[in-house]
Amino acid sequence: MSDVSVRGLTKRFGEVHAVEDVTFDAPSGQVTGFLGPNGAGKTTTLRVLLGLEQPNQGSAVIGGRAYRDLPSPRRTVGAVLEASGVHPGRRARTHLRLLARAAGLPHQRVDEVLRIVDLADAAERRAGTYSLGMCQRLAIAGALLGDPEVLILDEPTNGLDPVGVRWLRDLLRELAAEGRTVLVSSHLLAEVTQYADRAVIIAGGRLRYQGPLSGLTENGRSLEDAFFSLVSDQGQTEEVLGR
Structure with missing residues (x-):
C-alpha cells in the first residue's frame, strides 16, 4: 500500500502564505485526521497533494511519487474535495459509469460502489433530487x-445525518483495516476521536502537531482542549511534534 508523505511544503498565493514548511506523514493501515481552523491551509495542502496546485517549495507524494507521475491515479488514489460537480439532471448510475469509462475501470465496479455507499436503491434518481x-x-x-x-x-x-456519519466512520475504519491509507480533513473534533489513529494539526499554514491521536489526549486532556491550545496565538509560536 501507499503512504502519503509531505515534506517542507510551502504554497503561497501572492503575498499570502497558505502553507509554510509543513511536513507530515499519513501511513498505510491507519486513519489520519487532518485538523485545523478554517483557513489553516488544509485544503491547499490536499490540492497540492492531488496535483491541483503546484508548491513553491517542498513536496507532497503518494507512495513516493507525485500524483501526476502515478501510472494509474484512479487505482491508487480516491479523493473528494467537494461533493458538487454532478450535473443535476444526470442519474447517479450514469454519472459513475462515465467516471469509470474515463478512468478505464470495469463497468461492474459501479454497482459495487453504489452498494458500498448505500445508494443502490436511488441509483436511477437524478442527482438534482x-x-x-x-x-x-x-x-x-x-x-x-x-x-x-x-x-x-x-x-x-x-450534510450527513447521524446515520450517515456512523456509516462513514465504519467505512473509514474498515478501509484502514484493509491496509489502505486514509487521510481525512475535518473540523468535527469529537467525531475524529471515533475513527482516527493519528492526527495532523495545522494553523496559520504551519504544522502544530503530528503523531498518534493518543498523544493529544494524555492525562485525561480532551482533544478539544489540546486542539485549542495548539492553534491559539501562544500555541502558534512553536511547532509540536508527537512521537
Whole structure:
C-alpha cells in the first residue's frame, strides 16, 4: 500500500502564505485526521497533494511519487474535495459509469460502489433530487471506483445525518483495516476521536502537531482542549511534534 508523505511544503498565493514548511506523514493501515481552523491551509495542502496546485517549495507524494507521475491515479488514489460537480439532471448510475469509462475501470465496479455507499436503491434518481448527504455518498462512491490504496477526503461529514456519519466512520475504519491509507480533513473534533489513529494539526499554514491521536489526549486532556491550545496565538509560536 501507499503512504502519503509531505515534506517542507510551502504554497503561497501572492503575498499570502497558505502553507509554510509543513511536513507530515499519513501511513498505510491507519486513519489520519487532518485538523485545523478554517483557513489553516488544509485544503491547499490536499490540492497540492492531488496535483491541483503546484508548491513553491517542498513536496507532497503518494507512495513516493507525485500524483501526476502515478501510472494509474484512479487505482491508487480516491479523493473528494467537494461533493458538487454532478450535473443535476444526470442519474447517479450514469454519472459513475462515465467516471469509470474515463478512468478505464470495469463497468461492474459501479454497482459495487453504489452498494458500498448505500445508494443502490436511488441509483436511477437524478442527482438534482439528492440531499446534500446523498451527494456526499455519491462523491465517495466516485472516489472508491478504482478500489484505491489511498483515500483522501475533505470534510466528508458535511450534510450527513447521524446515520450517515456512523456509516462513514465504519467505512473509514474498515478501509484502514484493509491496509489502505486514509487521510481525512475535518473540523468535527469529537467525531475524529471515533475513527482516527493519528492526527495532523495545522494553523496559520504551519504544522502544530503530528503523531498518534493518543498523544493529544494524555492525562485525561480532551482533544478539544489540546486542539485549542495548539492553534491559539501562544500555541502558534512553536511547532509540536508527537512521537
